[in-house]
Amino acid sequence: MRKSARSRAEELFTATQKKDKQVLKDKEKAEREIAERMAKLRALRLAKEAADKEAAGEVAAEKAAAKSTNPRLPQAHRR
Structure with a gap:
C-alpha cells in the first residue's frame, strides 16, 4: 500500500524539524566553545599584561635605586 502524499509530507517535515534542531544544537555548541576559548585567551593575556x-615596575625601581646610589665626590673636589 502506498503512503498518501500527506503522510509523506508529514514525515519529511518531521525529519526536517529534527535536522534543524540538531543543526541549532551544533551551532550553539560551536559558539559556546569559541566563547570559552576567547575567555581563556583573554585571561591569559590579562595575566601576561x-x-x-609588574616586571616593568621592578626594572624602573632598580633603575631609580641605581641612580640614587651614585658615588659622590667629596666636597673638596666639587666646584
Whole structure:
C-alpha cells in the first residue's frame, strides 16, 4: 500500500524539524566553545599584561635605586 502524499509530507517535515534542531544544537555548541576559548585567551593575556607591568615596575625601581646610589665626590673636589 502506498503512503498518501500527506503522510509523506508529514514525515519529511518531521525529519526536517529534527535536522534543524540538531543543526541549532551544533551551532550553539560551536559558539559556546569559541566563547570559552576567547575567555581563556583573554585571561591569559590579562595575566601576561599584569606580569609585564609588574616586571616593568621592578626594572624602573632598580633603575631609580641605581641612580640614587651614585658615588659622590667629596666636597673638596666639587666646584
